[in-house]
Amino acid sequence: MSAPRLGRARHPPLPRTASRRPGRAARLGVLGWTGAALVTVVLLVALVSLLWTPYPPQAADPYARWAAPGGSHLLGTDASGRDVLSLLMAGARTALLVAVLGGALAGLTGVLLGAVGALTPHRVRTATAVLIDVLLAFPTVLLAMLLASVLGGSLGVVIGAVGLGFGVTIARVLRGEFRTAAASDYVLAARAAGMGPVRILRDHQLPAVSGVLIVQLSWTMALAVLAEAGLSYLGYGAGPEVASWGRMLADMQSYLAVYPLTVLWPGLAVTLTGLGFTLLGDGLRDAGGRR
């Protein structure tokens, strides 16, 4: 006969904390739905561009330089005769790639730093808080330039800078949320029932902060799209073989006075994508009952 098992392993199955995701989708509101629609359109364009674009995005046609909009090139061509619509469609891919991967990295950084800054012993917690405050003083673009000065410009540098730079902002928000959750009765109850800290984090604290995290991620993705455009404009983003809205702006800058129309499209694409993620984040926040 084995001895009765004591301690942590024997607590009865406990209900997990319900995830505080923003409520029913209907509560997104008009603006929230507008944001969701904008993001969906960009996503669809990016997916379609994987299979089809009117012309291969990088195919330069020297006989069709600066073709006027309409006709065989719906939005015209650029200085080397590349189809502007095809470049725009392929650019959506790059913007979303940075938004999704940068956002994921930022979320991971935010959850890890936030949890360490809220749930560890006092000294570690304080040190992490100082670290978060210092890292907040690094603008993301500056961080990307720092990385680019050693590694050279690449999409990886942009994604890394977006993930770390905006991840710290998320960490600061989540630190407060984690502390509130740690002081709650359900965490106390879980602890009293003998649950270990890792399970409490997984079953109770992560669901409690997930709503705030999702809102922050949406806003981060808006900032990521803007950061990608700015960094690619400066030449730290994707190489010339990758279509990017920021790089299109840089390429067209010299012809601004002569062909002003072409400069409108990439800027508009960045603005509407950024607006989409911002409005979606606002809608999710309001649906979750937070200001």
Added chain:
Amino acid sequence: MTRILAARAGALLAGLALASLLIFLVLRVAPGDAAQVIAGTDSSPERVAAIRAQLGLDRPLPVQYLDWIGGLLRGDLGVSSVTGTPVAEEIAQKLQVTAPLTAMALLVALVIAMPLGVVAALRRTHPSGRLLSVLAQLAAAVPVVWAGMLLVLVFAVGAGWFPVQGFPRTGWDDPAGALRALVLPAIAIGVVEGAVLLRIVRSAMIDAAESEHVLASAARGGTLLGARLRRGLAGAGVSVVSVLGVQTAGLLVGAVIVEQLFSLPGLGRMLVADVGNRDLVKVQSEVLLLTAAVLVIGVLVDLAHRLIDPRLRVRS
């Protein structure tokens, strides 16, 4: 107050030390060899080693770090490994463009955000107020470089009021020319940053307008609108001051981009060039200086916040 000052100063020093360490480590430990880059890909190993020794990159990391910090404390930011000129001298010169540029951009942002934020708050249930906040969201999503290009199209290429690019060769000896060169860049940054500030002013005004002391103030005489404006503006001022630290970062990043677009000889454009040249010594001093600016302004803002908001003093 003395204790708070001491605590803030201590935190600032710790922050600066940490920031310098992070910058140093990113530049030294990350893969990639500055000496190799300067020498070129097909140079002999002996030549790379010679450049490495010349840059002092062959010394142990702690020695390099302490050497850099020791120099900083004496006001010596090092010497550019590409041009050989002292970094401090160049930075002082470039600040003559970047400092007025960011100050003007902040002014534009405030001029946009304060009145429009107040209107958006007071009329928030009215269609015009809603339209204003949606427009603010839209403007906040505009890339600074695109805002600059549109301004150039309308006011430089179209109307011809401002130069398309460039800064007077004689600098501030030609005050009118210098100012004219900075107007469009400052507006490009200011519009985008102003849209962000507008939302902050709006929500602070709404908070204040809904509080009971506004009703009480109106009940003692005067109009509800007057009370809302008085109380709301006080609240909005406090909120704006408290986010100025974060805004500084946005202004600096905006400056990097518009200086490139308008080819202004400022700090941002120099940094872009130095990153391109892999001028490690300059990049590390410049990035630390910019980070220090954000940190110092953050502390000043925090102290100013305490001075203008009595609630914080009571709590501490």
